[in-house]
Amino acid sequence: xxxxxxxxxAVFMGVRGSPASTIRPETxxxxxxxxxxxxxxxxxxxxxxxxxxxxxxxxxDVMATGELNPNHYPAQRAAKVVQHYLTTRYxxxxxxxxxxxxxxxxxxxxxxxxxxxxxxxxxxEIISNVTQTCSAEVFFPRGETQSSPxxxxxxxxxxxxxxxxxxxxxxxxxxxxxxLLSSQRLPDSYGHIEPDMKPFWHLGILASSFIMLNxxxxxxxxxxxxxxxxxxxxxxNEQLKFDCHTLLHDMVSQEIIxxxxxxxxxxxxxxxxxxxxxxxxxxxxxxxxxxx
Amino acid sequence: MLNSAGLSFVVLLSTVxxxxxxxxxxxxxxxxxxxxxxxxxxQMVKENPSVVTIADYGRSYENxxxxxxxxxxxxxxKKKAVWMDCGIHAREWIAPAFCQYFVRQILQTYxxxxxxxxxxxxxxxxxxxxxxxxxxIYSWKNSTTRLWRKNRSPGAAGCSCYGTDLNRNFDANWGxxxxxxxxxxxxxxxxxxxxxxxxxxxxxxxxxxxxxxLCFLTIHxxxxxxxxxxxxxxxxxxxYNELMEVGLGAAEAIRRVHGKEYVVGTSxxxxxxxxxxxxxWARMQGIPFTYTFELRDNGTFGxxxxxxxxxxxxxxxxxxxxxxxSYAHDMTFNxxxxxxxxxxxxxxxxxxxxxxxxx
Numbered sequence: 001x002x003x004x005x006x007x008x009x010a011v012f013m014g015v016r017g018s019p020a021s022t023i024r025p026e027t028x029x030x031x032x033x034x035x036x037x038x039x040x041x042x043x044x045x046x047x048x049x050x051x052x053x054x055x056x057x058x059x060x061d062v063m064a065t066g067e068l069n070p071n072h073y074p075a076q077r078a079a080k081v082v083q084h085y086l087t088t089r090y091x092x093x094x095x096x097x098x099x100x101x102x103x104x105x106x107x108x109x110x111x112x113x114x115x116x117x118x119x120x121x122x123x124x125e126i127i128s129n130v131t132q133t134c135s136a137e138v139f140f141p142r143g144e145t146q147s148s149p150x151x152x153x154x155x156x157x158x159x160x161x162x163x164x165x166x167x168x169x170x171x172x173x174x175x176x177x178x179x180l181l182s183s184q185r186l187p188d189s190y191g192h193i194e195p196d197m198k199p200f201w202h203l204g205i206l207a208s209s210f211i212m213l214n215x216x217x218x219x220x221x222x223x224x225x226x227x228x229x230x231x232x233x234x235x236x237n238e239q240l241k242f243d244c245h246t247l248l249h250d251m252v253s254q255e256i257i258x259x260x261x262x263x264x265x266x267x268x269x270x271x272x273x274x275x276x277x278x279x280x281x282x283x284x285x286x287x288x289x290x291x292x
Numbered sequence: 293m294l295n296s297a298g299l300s301f302v303v304l305l306s307t308v309x310x311x312x313x314x315x316x317x318x319x320x321x322x323x324x325x326x327x328x329x330x331x332x333x334x335q336m337v338k339e340n341p342s343v344v345t346i347a348d349y350g351r352s353y354e355n356x357x358x359x360x361x362x363x364x365x366x367x368x369x370k371k372k373a374v375w376m377d378c379g380i381h382a383r384e385w386i387a388p389a390f391c392q393y394f395v396r397q398i399l400q401t402y403x404x405x406x407x408x409x410x411x412x413x414x415x416x417x418x419x420x421x422x423x424x425x426x427x428x429i430y431s432w433k434n435s436t437t438r439l440w441r442k443n444r445s446p447g448a449a450g451c452s453c454y455g456t457d458l459n460r461n462f463d464a465n466w467g468x469x470x471x472x473x474x475x476x477x478x479x480x481x482x483x484x485x486x487x488x489x490x491x492x493x494x495x496x497x498x499x500x501x502x503x504x505x506l507c508f509l510t511i512h513x514x515x516x517x518x519x520x521x522x523x524x525x526x527x528x529x530x531x532y533n534e535l536m537e538v539g540l541g542a543a544e545a546i547r548r549v550h551g552k553e554y555v556v557g558t559s560x561x562x563x564x565x566x567x568x569x570x571x572x573w574a575r576m577q578g579i580p581f582t583y584t585f586e587l588r589d590n591g592t593f594g595x596x597x598x599x600x601x602x603x604x605x606x607x608x609x610x611x612x613x614x615x616x617x618s619y620a621h622d623m624t625f626n627x628x629x630x631x632x633x634x635x636x637x638x639x640x641x642x643x644x645x646x647x648x649x650x651x
Contacts (some may be wrong), residue, residue, distance in 0.1 A: 069561070071555045071557060071562060072557070072561050072562055073561070073562060073563055073564060076562075080591075098590065098591070098592060099590075101553065126592070184435075185435050187593055187596045187598065188435075188596070189323075189432075189435065189438045189596060190322075190323055190596070190598070190599050191593050191596040191597050191598030191599060191601070192598060192599070223591030223592075223594050224591075224594075225439060225594050225595065225596075226438075226439070226596065247439065249439075249591075249594055249595070251515070251563070251564075252564050253477070253478065253479065254441060254457075254478040254479050255477070255478050256439045256478075281476065
């Protein structure tokens, strides 16, 4: 009889399935090593420990110094600056760079003049699909007026990709065509770029990189969002000349910033920005006047 | 004449054929405007009547319905829940694409995958394909509106710009860091916490069911990140270690699909400090596993991710999301099953001991 009870129990337990469960109670984590200033939240829905702070800007006042976590934003932002530098210095319509990964980083204040970052990064040349580890140094000056960062980088292998023939062919094509070429919205809303328009997109990236490099600080992270318009202009000299309107995305403020540029390009000279102008914010997001 | 008659007959046949087999397959690897997404949602209910229902749970500023799909198998037992929302920021088109893919995936796999079936037995999935409906529709309007982010409320009197950043508008340390009080800013947090109807739609819905939710996943782009609470640099979630561990597991699952690296961490560490995010609000409600997904890419195309990347992005994100959801599920249900098993053996032992005397 005892056995029958046992079997009945077994069947009963098996069939019942998963009973309603309780969520484990909240536990205060003991690991404070992540951030010495961190205050653990008090468990429970009703009470929360909220540290009241003044409305601050995007950054903490005390930036990380010494060895940096390569995945955290200070090293990542500095690495992006290196990307823009490499593009302006070594880029071409057939050589463009992206930061693949930050391996290590170090930051130190330089007297009162600014802050220096040293980075080991993997840089990816997008068109030939070659990746290389590079060392780089980024100096963000601190001062009364906004000043561009200074960058040094060693990335020899990546620069050995031979793009001369393609650049020459592109140059000849644009130099000798009857009409002056022009294109809009690269990429378009669906991320699409017509194959013949790709060089325009690349030229837009090259020219924008000068601006992105110039405008970068420790509180920005720039990517080019779109070439709104790029038009070839007539020239009397050997350079190809372009008028271009690009949209830059700053990740930190989440703003889209419009820039107009006049620039030249040739295989020998690379990109030279002749004029640049930031366009005013947000034409189309204004409310019509006199709306109640 | 026979030829043309024959041709017409063939055309007639194929039309009939199409009508009987139904509309063309929905293309999950293209971006869809809101009208098509709404039609798709209705179609999902129609095709899976006992598993999928629609809940209209709010109205946008411009008075459009905000809807979710509730997906789960009817068991009559009390269930836990998973929340997923996409498109809180209008320009992040890959996010709504992922929500649609996610729904299709779970509906396709549960019939043959025992694990998924078990999850749908124990949990309901609440998926909002497009949360910021007005913003999303606005971003489809023309080429100049494609990069819109916020909702479309006009903001306070005297403001010359539209829109509040919904992901700064939640009542979670609202207005403290990573926001702007300039109503023209893309991180404008609104006139007060929960000032926006879209925000209130989410909070009202979840508050009613908050003890049921195990996971709250909010899908964004771009940046290839998995962000854990909190957005404030001085506040740490009580389960920070576990959130990191599970997040790193999800990132590894993502990497195994197509090799893409997703970085895991809190917003202030990995990206920037912020306040008033939906994820932080959800965590403060006590929902244990809350993550912000920032999908592809890393800046090459940014918000205009090419359509040929929709499939790989969705595949990897699905793997990551599933890792988190499975963990939360197993913690809750396997633990209970283990408890039940332990209880059973204890009872058995007790019976065995007393049974001797009974016999």
